Amino acid sequence: MFNLSYTKSFMIKQKFTIEVKIIFLILTTVTVVISLLILFFTTKEKELLITLGISPKEIELFINRVSQELILFLGITILVLLIILSILVKKILSPIFKLSLATRTVASGNLDYPIELKTQDEIGEIAKDFTVIERSLKATIRDLRERNKEIELLSKITTKMTTRLNSQEIIGLIIEDLTTELGYDYILVSKLSEDGEYSQDHIFSGDTQMKQAIEDILEEKIENIKAPVSKLPFLPDVSSGKIVIKERLADFIGEVIGESQSDAIQLMLGAKNFVDVPLHIKEKPTYLLLIATSKETITKHDKDILHTFMRAASIGLENALLYEEKTRWADELEKKVEERTKELEEMTAKIAHQEKMVALGTMASRMSHELKNPLAIIRSNVYFLKKKVPMELMKYLDMIGRAEERSNIVVEETMGFVKGVSLKKELANINDCIEEALRSLSHELKKVEVEKEFSEDIPSVLIDVHWIHNLFTNIFINAVQAMEEEGVFHPEGELIGKITIKSCVVNSNIEVSISDTGKGVPQDIKDRIFDPFFGTKIRGTGLGLSISREIIEKHKGSINVFNNESGGATFTVVIPIPE
Ligand SMILES: Nc1ncnc2c1ncn2[C@@H]1O[C@H](COP(=O)(O)OP(=O)(O)OP(=O)(O)O)[C@@H](O)[C@H]1O
Ligand SMILES: [Mg+2]
Structure with a gap:
């Protein structure tokens, strides 16, 4: 704004220069005039007295007297001159000093300092100009301060907007x-x-x-x-x-x-x-x-401010929109990458699973084929032997017979998995199928209490009796095995377990539920128990429920499982009744 230090030193220098110069000039002039006068008079008087023949003593006395008069005269002259000088100095220098003081005060920042100079001379004119300058300086500074405030405000707003x-x-x-x-x-x-x-x-x-x-x-x-x-x-x-x-x-x-x-x-x-x-x-x-x-x-100034404000706002808004767009893209990209990765993982798992299934299928098909004939031989021979062997050996033949039956189921399950389930439908009652399955498993179910709540309203429907029988057999065997794994025996060493079978008609569907008192299906494997080859048993193919689901889906029905609050699992089988 202002270089105050420079202005101050300049003022001080000016003050000294003016004062000293004037006093020095006046004193020099006075001294020179006096010296010249003394020199002139003494020389002239001496020459005159010598010419007139006056004795040196008288000349000496005369000179002394004249000198004294001269000194007195000079003293009075100097005094008068000094009085005139002081009046002059007061008249000329005082306004200059006032002006100088005002300049210094204004320069130091006090723009309200009044200059009281009413002289009609040049100094008075300067003082008037100075007042005008002072006023305009004041206005300019006020203006500058205002602008400064605005700039600060805009900068504050800009920072806010752009961050x-x-x-x-x-x-x-x-x-x-x-x-x-x-x-x-x-x-x-x-x-x-x-x-x-x-x-x-x-x-x-x-x-x-x-x-x-x-x-x-x-x-x-x-x-x-x-x-x-x-x-x-x-x-x-x-x-x-x-x-x-x-x-x-x-x-x-x-x-x-x-x-x-x-x-x-x-x-x-x-x-x-x-x-x-x-x-x-x-x-x-x-x-x-x-x-x-x-x-x-x-005003135009308001418009300029609005302009600057809007520029800051649009930069801020542009940045924010770009950021939002970028974030949206990044999110979308991340979501897409996640989706694709999941798809890829699923695909890879599916392919690996399919490859495994094909290999297992080929192997299972061969094994089933190889086992079918020996099993048929065992079955026919057990049949003939039962007619010939004494009664005490009969229980051993029964055991062989059951083992053959179980092996045959495994072979059938495997064949069903490999070739797929193909239905030969006939009109039959689901309750009868359940009874038949229970009968074929009478030996396994000996240790278990079986409770039946069959509805009499169950209509006969078109089903593949062989596969439906297979389905219930699977579920009953699983129930017995789950209760065996739970390992609760009564004092004589027999298992305490109960299977509750209910059948009824709900909304044009036949619903059968089979509940057991076993260990229940652990939550973490619940979604996988219907997958082929999934099982938790040391003995077992893990195909039972997968074939069961295929059987029921071929009948346009469904199979589900949930765990009972009191323990154990309940499997529900739903078969639609055709209209
Ligand atoms: N009633 C049940 N209670 C508890 N878990 C069960 C029950 N039924 C099935 N499971 C679980 O489901 C798995 C798969 O059953 P699934 O019948 O498909 O195969 P598996 O019984 O292991 O073998 P397989 O039936 O071929 O002999 C079982 O290993 C078992 O862990
Ligand atoms: Mg099973």
């Missing part, structure tokens, strides 16, 4: 800063459509009443409107893409709307001026701000 990464938050900030920091009254922010048209859909507002008023006008809800809404200059001017000041627009609105003025309209008419401010994103007007103000005038 936020949420577009909605920035729009909120725009409204807040325009009202609280820049002193505008009402703000409406509208999102422009893709082709830059004004849309009424996205309006954010600093004032809800004001928003209502504008919407009322735009939607022509105001009665007695004297001009078509499209003709109102009130409609924001998007086409120019620039800040447009609409002075005294409120008066105009007042004229066209006439008397029908709601509170909101009144509020709007309280505004003196409106400004349309487009907000550009990537150089395209994307938002439009309608600013209403009760300020009497909107």
